[in-house]
Structure formats: C-alpha cells, structure tokens
Amino acid sequence: MLSNRWTIGQLKLAFHLYCRLSFGQLHQGNPEVVELAGLIGRTPSAVAMKLCNFASLDPAIVASGRKGLAGASRLDRQVWELFQADWEGLAVECAQLRQALRAEHGLPPEEADEAAELPEDFTGATRQVLIEQRIKQQFFRRAVLGSYAGRCCMSGLSEPGLLIASHIVPWWQDPANRLNPANGLCLSALHDRAFDQGLLSLDDDYRILLAEPLRRNADPFVCQVLQPLAGRPIRLPERFRPEARFLAWHRRHVFVDSGVGDSAAVSSGEFV
DSSP: OOOOSOOHHHHHHHHHHHHHSOGGGOSTTSHHHHHHHHHHTOOHHHHHHHHHHHHTTOHHHHHTTOOOOSOOOHHHHHHHHHHHHOHHHHHHHHHHHHHHHHHHTTOOOOTTOOGGGSOTTOOHHHHHHHHHHHHHHHHHHHHHHHHTTTSOTTTOOOOGGGEEEEESSOTTTOGGGSSOGGGEEEEEHHHHHHHHTTSEEEOTTOBEEEOHHHHTOOOHHIIIIIGGGTTOBOOOOSSSOOOHHHHHHHHHHTOSSTTTTOOSOOOTTSOO
16 A cells, blocks of 8 residues: 655655745645646645645734644645755755656646746756856745745835845855745835835844935925835744844845834844
C-alpha cells in the first residue's frame, strides 16, 4: 500500500504556494491549488487543508484573530522553519521541483518562467544565474503582493502594474533576508520611491513617518497626496508582518530624519 503521508518535497511545494496566495485564496477551487494537487498526486481539498495548516503556524494570521486549520504536523513546522532559514534556496528548489513535475506530466514550462525570453547568447553559468534571479524576484513579488492582498499598504492602490514588492532592508544589504516576505512592503511605484529615498518610513506601530523635506514641501501634489499620510497606520498584511528589526534598520540607515520613532534597537552586527 502506498503511504498517504506527505513527503518533505510535497510540503515544500505546498508552503511555496501558501506564500504566493492571499489568505482568501486558500481553497480547493483555486486553479493554482488544483494544479499543484495534480502535480503531486493529491486532491485539491487535501492541498487546501495543508495550506490552512500552514496558516495556523503564521503569527500574522493568528494575531489578526483569524485561524488556520488545526493539526499542523511536526514536518509542517519543520518546513516552515526551513523556509525561514533559507528563503532563497527554497524558492529556487521549489521552482525547479515544479518544473520537473510539469515535465513528468507532459506539461509545458510555467508561463511565469521567463527563461525562454533570455537572449540566446546567455548560456551556461550566466544563463543559470539570470534564471535563478528571475525565480527569486518572482517569488518575492508574489509573496509580498499576496500578503497585502494586492494593495499598496499606504495608499490602497490595487493596480498590479503600479505595485512594487519593496524591500525594507535593501536586498544587497542583507542576503539572508532578500526573499523573506517579512522584509517586504507592497507599495505603489511612487511610495516605493519615497520609501527607498528615505522620505517615508514606519515606526514600530506601523504608522507612517514623513521626512522633513516632505513635511515642509508646498507642492500641491505633495500636500494632497503625501502629507496626509503622516501618522497614519499602514494596511497590515494578512501574513508575514514586517519585522521590527527591519523597520528599525530602515529608520536608522535610510530615513532622512534618522532616529525619529526609532524605539527598536538594532545590534551593531545585525546588517552590515
């Protein structure tokens, strides 16, 4: 008899999907749930239940008053911890697992796989590096936008073409957390630029901090669109809530009014 136990590979793929969907999409009718079920030989309802098991382990889900599905296994918890320890490695591994399973089932590569769009003169190691970079970028974007239900957390904008998965601590500054969704904010292109330039930041209570150059700017657009943001709380994500240590780093090292609202200490060796 075949064991009905979930394998570590199946659980990794399930958690990979959990990261990319919003909380309201964790159901058996979701086409992506149905697709994964077919790839790993399980029913859509079984996959949906496993996604809800992962939700029960998510501190942000629990803090919001919602509940996942009780009964998460020791292996479920192990997979959760594996991702927390190596977001980049697991994102690439899961993308490769999915492509291998699709090939086994006679399915074409996923549309999200942009490898075919790379110029033909990119070959060998260079091509592989570029493919992996795109896999990582796509994972981070899906995870962050999914966490915020596809809306800018400051303005509420929901047009996908104008939304950016913005890093709190820049990707080059902290390699271990490049793909950690808790190091991301869903922002419009405008708010992303202002955040990146240190004109906007967040305090420990997720209230928006406005730097002095914007506070004293008399431009009508700034007065109408940006200045009213001061002191407002952001729209919190459904999961992967921004970590205080990342916000403290941004206030200290990026925010123009450095130190304002910085109540969380960052150890000197945290981010080099």
